[in-house]
Amino acid sequence: MAKAGVTRTSLLALLLLFLLHFCVGSVTALRQKVGNQGQEASGGNDRYVVVFNTGTLHTDVHVFRFDENANLLKIDDKLEFFEQDSSFKSYAENPEGFANLVATLLKKAVSVVPTSLQPETPLILGAEDELLFLGEEMSEKILQVVHDLFKKSSLLYKPEWVTVLPAAKQGAYLWGTINYLLGNVGSDYSKTVAVLAQESASAQMTYALSAKAAANAPMFSKGEQYIAMHYLQETNYYLYSHGYFPYGVYALRAEVLKYTNDTYTYCVTNGYNGQFKYHGEAYNVISAPTGSNYEKCKANVIRALHLNATCRVKNCTFNGVWNGGGGAGVDKLYLARGFYDAGSDTNIAGKPSTELRLLDYQKAAKMVCEVKSFEEAHILLPVVDLVELPYSCLDFVFVYTMLVDGFGFDPKMMVTAVKEVEYAGSIMTVQWPLGAALELVSSNNTRKNDI
Ligand SMILES: *[C@@H]1O[C@H](CO)[C@@H](O)[C@H](O)[C@H]1NC(C)=O
Ligand SMILES: *[C@@H]1O[C@H](CO)[C@@H](O)[C@H](O)[C@H]1NC(C)=O
Ligand SMILES: *[C@@H]1O[C@H](CO)[C@@H](O)[C@H](O)[C@H]1NC(C)=O
Ligand SMILES: *[C@@H]1O[C@H](CO)[C@@H](O)[C@H](O)[C@H]1NC(C)=O
Numbered sequence: 001m002a003k004a005g006v007t008r009t010s011l012l013a014l015l016l017l018f019l020l021h022f023c024v025g026s027v028t029a030l031r032q033k034v035g036n037q038g039q040e041a042s043g044g045n046d047r048y049v050v051v052f053n054t055g056t057l058h059t060d061v062h063v064f065r066f067d068e069n070a071n072l073l074k075i076d077d078k079l080e081f082f083e084q085d086s087s088f089k090s091y092a093e094n095p096e097g098f099a100n101l102v103a104t105l106l107k108k109a110v111s112v113v114p115t116s117l118q119p120e121t122p123l124i125l126g127a128e129d130e131l132l133f134l135g136e137e138m139s140e141k142i143l144q145v146v147h148d149l150f151k152k153s154s155l156l157y158k159p160e161w162v163t164v165l166p167a168a169k170q171g172a173y174l175w176g177t178i179n180y181l182l183g184n185v186g187s188d189y190s191k192t193v194a195v196l197a198q199e200s201a202s203a204q205m206t207y208a209l210s211a212k213a214a215a216n217a218p219m220f221s222k223g224e225q226y227i228a229m230h231y232l233q234e235t236n237y238y239l240y241s242h243g244y245f246p247y248g249v250y251a252l253r254a255e256v257l258k259y260t261n262d263t264y265t266y267c268v269t270n271g272y273n274g275q276f277k278y279h280g281e282a283y284n285v286i287s288a289p290t291g292s293n294y295e296k297c298k299a300n301v302i303r304a305l306h307l308n309a310t311c312r313v314k315n316c317t318f319n320g321v322w323n324g325g326g327g328a329g330v331d332k333l334y335l336a337r338g339f340y341d342a343g344s345d346t347n348i349a350g351k352p353s354t355e356l357r358l359l360d361y362q363k364a365a366k367m368v369c370e371v372k373s374f375e376e377a378h379i380l381l382p383v384v385d386l387v388e389l390p391y392s393c394l395d396f397v398f399v400y401t402m403l404v405d406g407f408g409f410d411p412k413m414m415v416t417a418v419k420e421v422e423y424a425g426s427i428m429t430v431q432w433p434l435g436a437a438l439e440l441v442s443s444n445n446t447r448k449n450d451i
Contacts, residue, residue: 046073048113049437050155052102052125052146056200060084061105062433063112070233070441072180072423072434079428081112088127088142092134099145110154122440123155126165126432129243130201133279139164165432167243168226171197171204175239176232176435178334181421181428185232185438190328192237193416196407198338201248203402205317206241208329214238218313218322226322231442240324244317247305249338252398253391254278255304257285264288266296267394269377274390285390292393294369301394301401318406333415336430342399343417345384345392352420352427358403359411365396 045068053060063081065073075081083105091098102125113121125146131139143162150157165173175195179185184192194207209217214227230237246255256267257276262284270291276283288296309320317323324330335343343349346364348356371377377389384392403409420427428434 051433055128124161167202168241171206173432173435175206193332194330197336202243257283266293272390349417369393
């Protein structure tokens, strides 16, 4: 599912990269000729932020430009400067190789920032928490080479800006990105939208609460904070944000399949007999003689959600997680990343921003689970990667079951499946780095006189 979307995206990205290569090549050449004067002349109070995002699939660099009020400005007609290369995963045994990759991206990013602004331009890197699966020693080595590289950069480096990004924080930044692009930042919390995103290891739920609700939130132990204050432009938001493990696209497959290891499962395509591998564990996956079945697969998914887990406070969603108390900040729900891909693979989300009912996800799941053969599945879901195809029934059942049985949303609720948002006449893909950059320029802690 998401992987399929991701694969398609990466093909597209490759093509774009290929095309960009020529444009960037010539633009860079031009810039070298004229220096950076063009950009420098355009606004003395501009602020730039350079954000690296390294995840399971790629390493991206984003450069954003803001005015003095933290409004996003364009860079060469685009809302961001963007470049992409491979994930840290390909460098598990070769941190120096990863350093070289980051150095190449960094050089390109630096060339976009006017020389005089470089010393006050924050340089940050957030690694998806999947990095931790490489083991403590390896993940530390990977982060260390980045520290060493960033320290030498002409941009502004702070040790706390090179981190493994906790899922809840990533969710909060994505919330900032989406609400900013929708024009909600600056409005009351009740006008903002909730964001639920699915990554590979976790699903992340984020929404804004009233100051009163935040003040009355139950107390949790340290390291288990559900609410944090986020300052965006001129407004403080109290965000409930939680990373639901193990409910990312791949993690949840493992969670469901562990119960049927070596026995029949009703969650995969008829005739499938294979292995699912996740973080060093192998799960033997054998389809039931009658193939996939919506109801029977759903029962397995329900079990994996741990709906009965002990809830230490009132109002849990599933797996013993506090639901945040609800409220106006969750009246409108945006589904992103893996949840978007699930919609687009079956065409229920035909556009990069589509309104649909949660029931549409159920309809799609039933259709996918009823398929009787691999060939039929391929005809129904032509865009899904063949390696991922056998798991489609499971993936789709999970999306609907998590939303309705897990989070308790009304099946008739209208939601928006989002991949891109139009902003200032341009299209922007929704990802967490913009939200992170926005928070940095919204606080004044990166101004030269504060350092
Ligand atoms: C699945 O069963 C096989 C034995 O057939 C075992 O080797 C493997 O560790 C099991 N996988 C998990 C995740 O328990
Ligand atoms: C979960 O709760 C339901 C209803 O309260 C109960 O019937 C069921 O046995 C419980 N399941 C587990 C695994 O505890
Ligand atoms: C639980 O939900 C009720 C009703 O929505 C609400 O009044 C209460 O504050 C919530 N409590 C917690 C701890 O979320
Ligand atoms: C800016 O920084 C000063 C202290 O350096 C602080 O008192 C002030 O609240 C900050 N303003 C904002 C908007 O963060």
